[in-house]
Amino acid sequence: MKAEISQAEKAENLSMTNWFSLLGLAVAVLLSSLNISxxxxxxxxxxSSFSVPMSEVQWLVVVYLLAMTCFMPIAGIWGDRFGRKRLFLFGIGLFFCGLIACIVSESLTQLIAARLVQGIGAAIFISLAMTFVSDFIPATKTGTAMGILGTTSAIGTALGPVLGGYLISHFDWHALFYVSVPFCIFALLLLARQLPDNAPVPFKLVKSGRFLAQFSENPALAGSLTANVCVSAIIMSTMVVSPFYFTDGLQLSPAQIGAILSVGPIVSALTGAPAGKLTDHLGSGTVVRVSLWIMLLGCLLISASAFWTSVPVYLFALILVTAGYAMFQAANNTAVMTEVKEGQKGVTSALLHFSRNLGLMAGASVMGWLYLFTSTFFPATQNQPATAFGVTFLISAILVGLAQVMVSLRKGR
Known part of the structure; x- marks a missing residue:
């Protein structure tokens, strides 16, 4: 009897260790999304503070995403080659250094440079986050774990506009970065203790998992990644383009804009974990296709909300878009990571985040440019921002259609 109790207690302790590890990974994911939004x-x-045009301050978002996008494939390969835990903790430490640099910056140039350091650090630890899930979470619960990480990412995205709107309304812009300090310290201390150590993978196995080779070896992966780029561009455009429309077209305050932008990510946070469970029960393919149809309807309604000048319609549409995005992320990540061979986990996880951040970067830069470019075709009236905003999200609906095509091609293969 004592032996049986001992084994049960051992299993319970192991389970708690796993959940603490997942908590630490979730906080790390939150750090990344919070510092975008x-x-x-x-x-x-x-x-206005730096007396520069929109195109210059956009680099605060773009350079962070650009650094993440460029360094993710490298970080994934290094993690498989030299050990994921050590590199993961280094990434969080580098992110913390970039965070401190943001706090002490006194010019736009210094702030952009600090955001670059932040982005490199985030690239390292985010690219490895999902690899640890497959290390200590059973395959039957992978969807749930992915949903939890997606929920935390959405929580960070939701906190960003609310905190940012409040802080920029009451304090100097430096305060935008203070809120991340306790999260960063907590994640570093918890994961240093809880993350499982993994032995480096032999170089031959790592070499076979190089991210360019992944596309030729697995054509279905290319469809998943392309769809990920499209939907991520849309979700970022709601966070970058919308503030300028609300400011120029509707004359809303930063606090009001922050409250509006937080609605969608809050819904995404609430639907992330259920979406993971739904993926476990219905299968990733079904959930991916349904999620894209939901996003398509949401994009069309956002476009209509601009022509109708209706904030309630925008809010309803934003709920659809972000809920669909949460479902897509949980199902798509599960579909990809459950088929990964040992020695390719790091690089495949990096590819998923690479495609996501490539899409986020496109949403922050290309979609932002599209909004400004479209507005030049219309007279300088109060309706100019609304018309440009509506056209931008009509094009976003086309991106969802492209994602549907890529998913269909993946299914055929």
Missing amino acids: IVNVALPRLA
Whole structure:
């Protein structure tokens, strides 16, 4: 009897260790998403503070995403080659250094450079986050774990506009970065203790998992990644383009804009974990296709909300878009990671985040440029921002259609 109790206690302790590890990974994911969205709502105010146009302050978002996008494949390969835990903790430490540099910056140039350091650090630990899930979470619960990480990412995205709007309204812009300090310290201390150590993978196995080779070896992966780029561009455009429309077209305050932008990510946070469970029960393919149809309807309604000048319609549409995005992320990540061979986990996880951040970067830069470019075709009236905003999200609906095509091709293969 004592032996049986001992084994049960051992299993319970192991389970708690796993959940603490997942908690630490979730906080790390929150750090990354929070530091994207907390700046977005403050972009108009930062442009005014530094006396620069929108195109220059956009680099605060773009350079962070660009650094993440460029370094993720490298970090995934290094993690498989030299050990994921050591590199993961180094990434969080580097992110913390970039965070401190943001706090002490006194010019736009210094702030952009600090955001670059932040982005490199985030690239390292985010690219490895999902690899640990497959290390200590059973395959039957992978969807749930992915949903939890997606929920935390959405929580960070939701906190960003609210905190950013409040802080930029009451304090200097430096305060935007103070809120991340305790999260960063907590994640570093918890994961240093809880993350499982993994032995480096032999170089031959790592070499076979190089991210360019993944596309030729697995054509279905290319469809998943392309769809990920499209939907991520759309979700970022709601966070970057919307503040300028609300400021120029509707004359809303930063606090009001932050409150509006937080609605969608809050819904995404609430639907992330259920979406993971739904993926476990219905299968990833079904959930991916349904999620894209929901996003398509949401994009069309966002476009209509601009022509109708209706904030309630926008809010309803934003709920659809972000809920669909949460479902897509949980199902798509599960579909990809459950088929990964040992020695390719790090690089495949990096590819998923690479495609996501490539899409986020496109949403922050290309979609932002599209909004400004479209507005030049219309007279300088109060309806100009609304018309440009509506056209931008009609094009977003086309991106969802492209994602549907890529998913269908993946299914055929």
